[in-house]
Amino acid sequence: MNNTNEMTVSFSSNAQNEGFARMVVASFIAGTNPTLEEVSDVKTAVSEAVTNSIIHGYREKKGQVRINASVTGRKIYIEVIDEGEGIADVKKAMEPMYTSRPEEERSGMGFSFMEAFMDKIKVESGLGSGTTVKMWKEIGTAGRQFE
Numbered sequence: 001m002n003n004t005n006e007m008t009v010s011f012s013s014n015a016q017n018e019g020f021a022r023m024v025v026a027s028f029i030a031g032t033n034p035t036l037e038e039v040s041d042v043k044t045a046v047s048e049a050v051t052n053s054i055i056h057g058y059r060e061k062k063g064q065v066r067i068n069a070s071v072t073g074r075k076i077y078i079e080v081i082d083e084g085e086g087i088a089d090v091k092k093a094m095e096p097m098y099t100s101r102p103e104e105e106r107s108g109m110g111f112s113f114m115e116a117f118m119d120k121i122k123v124e125s126g127l128g129s130g131t132t133v134k135m136w137k138e139i140g141t142a143g144r145q146f147e
Helices: 017-032 036-057 110-117
Strands: 004-012 064-072 075-082 120-126 130-138
Touching (some): 004 017, 017 036, 017 075, 110 120, 110 130
Antiparallel strands (some): 004 064, 064 075, 075 130, 120 130
């Protein structure tokens, strides 16, 4: 018997939808019985990924941001996907303090926050074809379960 629960949600790349994305994911993972800190961690990671899609992926253009999520037992898997500009150098983009939009007064800490709050993240991107941020977290453990 497969006990995996899945969801997909898609929304416009409008900044006000970042809060919607946080709440949808928080509601979806509620069945894992997370602590308030774990919910906050996941919401922050999703917020950073969605904000990156809107600010860096689409810039001033409009597009769709999609979140795919699954829960198996207490293991959470989340993808935040855009079809925006893509990232030329993923390794560079993941360095703390790096931002491709310094004129926007961005801190360049988005990926660092995602890495801090989730057990594992992976970024796949291609110029002109968008970016997928994959994140894993196991609720109720303090370790790195997905390495």
